Amino acid sequence: MRNPQTKNTRIYYGWYIVATSIFIAFVSVGARQSFGVFVLPMSQEFDWSRGTISLAASLGFLVNGVTQPIMGGLFDRLGGRKVILSSLAIIGLATVLLSLTFHLLFLVFMFGVVTSIALSGSSLSTTGALLSKWFQRRRATVIGLNASGASLGGLILVPFSMYLLQATNWRISWAVLGMLVLVVAIPLGFFFLRDDPAQMGLLPDGDPEPINPENGESDPPAKSRGPLEVDQWSQSLRSLPIWQLSAAYFVCGATTSMLGVHFVPYAIGEGISPTIAASAFGFMMALNMVGGIGAGMLSDRFSSKNLLALVYFLRGCAYILLLTIPGTASLWAFATVAGFSWIATVPLTTSLTADVYGLRALGTISGISFLCHQLGGALSTLLAGYLFDLTGSYTLPFAIAGGLLFPAALSAFTIKERKYSMRYAVQQAAVGTGG
């Protein structure tokens, strides 16, 4: 039992969980994003084409999506600590082993299969589900902070890998990245990660236990149950919100992955220099951290589904700007508007899923949504490539992607959050009891 007098001076333990999750996202996602750095030196040494070596990354994208619900299921059954730490151990070991690459199949298996499965266990979905247990009122804020850790990994760890490669070689660089996960991230996770605040005698958000006025003793709060709260993930599939969220998330994956792959080639095709295209894309990636954290903070104060709809709507407008404004200005306009929306969907979708379906099967349910996200990404990239080959232009695939964002916004907007979200159920219960 906590001493109530210390509640204002101590940092709530959940914030250590947040910081640890951010670091885990930073290292594991950063190490993975560094793959691009290794494409050229590895393909030169082994005489592989870029397309061939990219097979590992592409397969990994699909494997990561497909295994997400499975890892989510393990999370729900075994708890976050075991799943996340085991996944980190596998990511670290497999990354070190990549330094021994001798054949394309070894690379495809180690990067495309092993690390991709393990990455599902330490992904933003899994750590987001863990954070949802530690925070209720500030849930979206902390998930937004967590998502920014992944962006930070791209901003710091990718340049770190580039310089490491310049100073040494690709084998040493892979080994160093793997060791960072094994020697830094795992001990930190082992030290701090705990499955649930109840394990430490704490309540979500660090709230004090209410005092019973009759006997003056602390009184554990009665747990209210939301109208759609589930014990099994399969129960969620019988309700509308999971489909609305997943359909919108599918479009999210489609519109981000397509741009991630085709933004620079599109700009070059429009006669814009690769350097300007790359700087606009880099600017957009920097803005996404602001968007992710900002969306999370706003979501804890305002309706999550309205914000989610707004984010999709803004991204749709960004696509229109990209296709209608001529020249370089279109890139900067797109980067500015879309940058804020890039990862803002992550905290909003995960926190809304937790608020509607509760925490018991959140790992699996979030995994299902994330699977839809990855499928959208894979299919859109296929479509964009196919349509480009067919028409010689990115206009049609970008127009389709942009057009899909408006139904996605509508899908999010029509979620009956006030009816189904636990947030509102708790507020109504508090009003009902005069709390």
Place this chain on the structure above:
Amino acid sequence: MGWSLLHAALAHHGEAADPTLLEWIKDVLDHFLGLGPWTVIIVLGLIIVLLPLGLVALYLWQLRSDGSRGILR
């Protein structure tokens, strides 16, 4: 047809880590920092290692200043 379509998708998708973007990031860093690779590696490496060490230090400092029995169990 199926395989070639899948391969096209995979190849397109694999280009996500665009070398142009990576080259641009490195050029910008070189321009602003003007440091040798080992200096950048040491600075970034220190940041990466000091972040978790700082977190542990903060937690242990808080435990000590609280005089609490701690939560590491």
